[in-house]
Amino acid sequence: MKKTERLVYYYDLSIHAESRTFKAPKPIYVKKAFQLMELVPMEKRLKEASKGREQFYISDWKWEGDIISILVNKSDKGISDPVFTIPQKKQRRTAEKQEEEGQDFSVHIVVQLPQDDQQAALVLIENCVGLGVYAVQRLLNQILHDAKQLKPLDYEQFHPDGAVDDKGKSKKYNVDFKCEFEGHISDDLKYDLDNGKIQSIELITEKEKYTNIDEDGYIQEKCKTLVLTLKDEGVKGKFNKIKNVFIKKKDDYSRARIKFKTPTGVDRTVVMDTNDVSAQGYVKKEKLDDFEFDLKSSYDKFCDALLERMKDLLRSRE
Structure with missing residues (x-):
């Protein structure tokens, strides 16, 4: 892709529920899932992978009306240092990382919550090699899992058979919630x-x-x-x-x-x-081009111009 272009992929997001006790627990709405995620402090919204060589984390987050904007980053210590050259002048420069540094990448994500809470949410994800939809899914699932420690009662459900304990209280069982992305074919x-x-x-x-x-x-x-x-x-x-x-x-x-x-x-x-x-190669996508400036490979705050173009795609579907 050119430095003034980006690819954006279309997905539906729903929440899946699972339990070791019961085979068919009741899922929660997408809106509720993000409310639980917001309980986790920003600095703790992260997930390590590859034995700590990779870190996926949230660097920006904004919820306005039915639109949730998220900036997801990946810091990768395992990538070789980039080399820049000018062949005609035989110049060569290596940008060396320090010991604890990782090369950083980011993707903008826009979530449009459905008017009917029971429906899936429409999600647009900026394309980035090595930071695709499944990496995003794993990160959100980690945050959703961490929220369980902060509000455990929201992760409990009454047993469907109406069983009660020795004190006559309805039995409850633990439930876990996970994000599931489905690509628009x-x-x-x-x-x-x-x-x-x-x-x-x-x-x-x-x-x-x-x-x-x-x-x-x-x-x-x-x-x-x-x-x-x-x-x-x-x-x-x-x-x-x-x-x-x-x-x-x-x-x-x-x-x-x-x-x-x-x-x-x-x-x-x-x-x-x-x-x-x-299949990722066949997921519906849209190319955003003609930006008046070079887009960066990594941001720590939203790129407003890119974010607005992605929101425009949502508005065009209304």
């Missing part, structure tokens, strides 16, 4: 799958704990793959058929890999999340 993916030739579909499940295959535990099972076959004859609405299969299998298989040939003959492979049936 672009028309390109639907068109390519409906009109192209699908070569293979694989459903993949990855385990949190590896299973030993040999006696010494040297060889371990990391994931299982279910390979699907398709009929040779043409079928209408292939995309919707595939989507329905993913939805049915999402509890058993977290990812899917599709290999296909586009209508123009280009071989493609996409890895999709079965939970939201999206």
Whole structure:
């Protein structure tokens, strides 16, 4: 991307509830989730990764009406020092990091809360390599988890069977809440799958704990793959058929890999999340360009011009 351009991706945000006690706890509204996140002090809205080499954190946050603006940063100690050159003059300069410093990147996020609290929120996320939607999701989930320590009663629900304790009080069980982003599927993916030739579909499940295959535990099972076959004859609405299969299998298989040939003959492979049936390369996006100044790779406060352009995209949908 040019220094005066940015890509913005479209997502829906909903809140998922889970519990070790009960299989189907009641989720909370998106608005309530952000109210809980705001309980966590700004300086503590962060998440470490890669054994501390990476830190994801919130550097700016503003809630106005039904719009929540968030600036998410990533500080990465593992990236090599950048080198700048002028080949014609044979000049070379390395910008060396100090021991505790990490190279910083940031993305602007705009959340539009729904008029109906039960619906998903519309979210626009600025594109940045290494700071994508799943990194943002993990950070927000960490903040939502930390809020549990500050307001634990909001993370308790009455048991659905109406059970009571020895004192006759209704039993409660602990619940955790997590953000789930679902990409807006672009028309390109639907068109390519409906009109192209699908070569293979694989459903993949990855385990949190590896299973030993040999006696010494040297060889371990990391994931299982279910390979699907398709009929040779043409079928209408292939995309919707595939989507329905993913939805049915999402509890058993977290990812899917599709290999296909586009209508123009280009071989493609996409890895999709079965939970939201999206592939990053096919998520709806919008290019913002013609900024009158160079955009930075990292901000510690909102870039007002960029933020307003993103809000304009929301207004154009009203």
